[in-house]
Amino acid sequence: MKQIFKPQMIKYMWMVLLTALIIKAIWFVIALVFLPTSSIEHIEEQGGKPLYYRVKLSPNKAPPPPVTKKPTVVTGGDIKDIKLLAIYNASDMTIVTVEFGGKTRVLSKGDKVKGFALQSATKDWAIFSKQRKTYKITLAKSKNSDKMITPVTKVATPKTKSTKPEGEIVDGGKLKIIDKSLIEHFASNLNEVNKNIGIRTIKGADGKIGFGISFIRRGSPFAKLGVRRGDIIKSVNGQKIDSYNAAFGVYKNIANITNLSMVIERNKEEMELEYEVN
Amino acid sequence: MQMVKNIVIIIVVVWFGLVAFMPKKALYYRLEEELAKQDIKLNEKLIDESLFSLRIEDVNVYVKGINIASIREINLFTLLFYSHLSIDEVNLDSSLGMLAKDIGRSDIFHSISSPTNLVVDVNSSIAKVDGLVDLAQRKVRLDIENSPNIKMIRPMLKKDEKGWYYETNF
Numbered sequence: 001m002k003q004i005f006k007p008q009m010i011k012y013m014w015m016v017l018l019t020a021l022i023i024k025a026i027w028f029v030i031a032l033v034f035l036p037t038s039s040i041e042h043i044e045e046q047g048g049k050p051l052y053y054r055v056k057l058s059p060n061k062a063p064p065p066p067v068t069k070k071p072t073v074v075t076g077g078d079i080k081d082i083k084l085l086a087i088y089n090a091s092d093m094t095i096v097t098v099e100f101g102g103k104t105r106v107l108s109k110g111d112k113v114k115g116f117a118l119q120s121a122t123k124d125w126a127i128f129s130k131q132r133k134t135y136k137i138t139l140a141k142s143k144n145s146d147k148m149i150t151p152v153t154k155v156a157t158p159k160t161k162s163t164k165p166e167g168e169i170v171d172g173g174k175l176k177i178i179d180k181s182l183i184e185h186f187a188s189n190l191n192e193v194n195k196n197i198g199i200r201t202i203k204g205a206d207g208k209i210g211f212g213i214s215f216i217r218r219g220s221p222f223a224k225l226g227v228r229r230g231d232i233i234k235s236v237n238g239q240k241i242d243s244y245n246a247a248f249g250v251y252k253n254i255a256n257i258t259n260l261s262m263v264i265e266r267n268k269e270e271m272e273l274e275y276e277v278n
Numbered sequence: 279m280q281m282v283k284n285i286v287i288i289i290v291v292v293w294f295g296l297v298a299f300m301p302k303k304a305l306y307y308r309l310e311e312e313l314a315k316q317d318i319k320l321n322e323k324l325i326d327e328s329l330f331s332l333r334i335e336d337v338n339v340y341v342k343g344i345n346i347a348s349i350r351e352i353n354l355f356t357l358l359f360y361s362h363l364s365i366d367e368v369n370l371d372s373s374l375g376m377l378a379k380d381i382g383r384s385d386i387f388h389s390i391s392s393p394t395n396l397v398v399d400v401n402s403s404i405a406k407v408d409g410l411v412d413l414a415q416r417k418v419r420l421d422i423e424n425s426p427n428i429k430m431i432r433p434m435l436k437k438d439e440k441g442w443y444y445e446t447n448f
Contacts, residue, residue: 012287015284015287015288015291016287016291019288019291019292019295020291020294020295020299022295023291023292023295023296023299024295024299027296027299027300027301028301030301031301031304034308035301035304035305035307035308036304036307036308036310036311037304037307038307039306039307039310039322039325040307040310040311040314040319040320041319041321042319042320042321042338042340042343044345243342243343244342244343244344245340245342245343245344246343248343248344
């Protein structure tokens with residue numbers, strides 16, 4: 001009988017199969033004894049949430065503030081003396097409140113103060129014109145009023161994004177009001193946060209992490225928050241700050257919140273700080 | 279001659295068996311375990327094991343519980359004497375303030391001809407990066423292509439006759 005395979009070939013095949021089997025068996029034992037069979041998954045924790053939501057019960061359009069139709073004209077003086085205090089900007093009406101010489105005036109479009117006529121306004125600044133020149137006055141947020149005035153040639157030119165924080169923290173007694181632009185500034189500039197406030201991690205005996213304040217830069221917006229060096233942040237908006245993820249989750253969502261309640265530990269006593277974001 | 283033939287066949291079969299039967303998925307789980315000890319966790323949607331490669335899709339990278347990056351695909355191709363790891367579309371979390379937010383594709387090569395070195399090739403939103411990781415000397419050198427975008431990272435870089443480069447030890 002003629003053989004299909006040479007005996008030598010069959011021998012090689014047996015050798016190959018046996019070697020492959022041995023290797024497979026070795027890998028199988030290694031996987032069984034030394035290697036894990038399932039993946040390690042990270043379970044996302046819930047981030048900080050607002051404690052309450054603001055509900056407007058009044059009609060959608062708030063009645064416009066009383067307007068003096070009579071144009072106010074005051075001639076002479078410098079644009080630097082005018083401080084923009086408030087802006088009301090609707091589709092059909094633009095009203096601003098300005099301060100000059102210790103007095104406040106309400107102006108509508110076309111009204112003049114010290115010869116500067118109100119042309120238009122956005123939510124952050126107003127445009128005045130005098131003798132074919134236009135001036136942009138930024139809404140008063142800084143104590144240095146000189147920096148708020150920028151002569152402009154085109155009214156529609158948007159101001160370039162400043163690296164300095166805009167907005168202020170207003171102390172309203174028990175409740176502090178934080179300007180939203182300030183929050184937005186720090187929410188997008190982590191390096192700026194690190195320059196102004198130092199946060200150190202504290203490891204507890206239970207393995208939980210706490211976050212303490214190691215320094216606050218004098219004159220920075222953080223100094224006005226009411227927190228001090230040595231304070232330990234316990235929770236923000238009901239969310240316990242006991243892990244990096246919880247802390248970072250709060251930081252990531254901070255630009256979306258409208259109210260902020262923070263529990264801190266100071267001298268072994270807990271206290272609550274409340275803020276409103278406007 | 280017969281002896282040589284037998285040895286060659288055994289070497290080829292052993293090599294093929296080692297690569298093809300390697301429990302790549304389980305080895306990846308072991309890597310995850312080791313990374314978890316450093317507080318680094320990887321969440322992936324798909325792990326696909328094949329004869330010579332392992333493909334992982336939609337990976338989220340968590341460091342200390344913080345989602346710092348997402349990776350569209352990681353592909354490891356290995357023949358043992360030559361390995362290629364490609365990482366596609368890395369998006370770093372913008373709130374971390376990192377300079378390069380998007381890294382298009384990164385390639386890491388290892389060859390038995392230079393067993394202590396890894397060759398790195400990265401295409402980031404800032405610049406193209408070519409580099410070498412010396413495993414023996416525990417040194418990394420990344421040569422960064424000169425572009426206007428590297429202005430921001432220049433304080434971290436050094437310069438020599440080849441141009442700007444980043445150097446660190448691990």
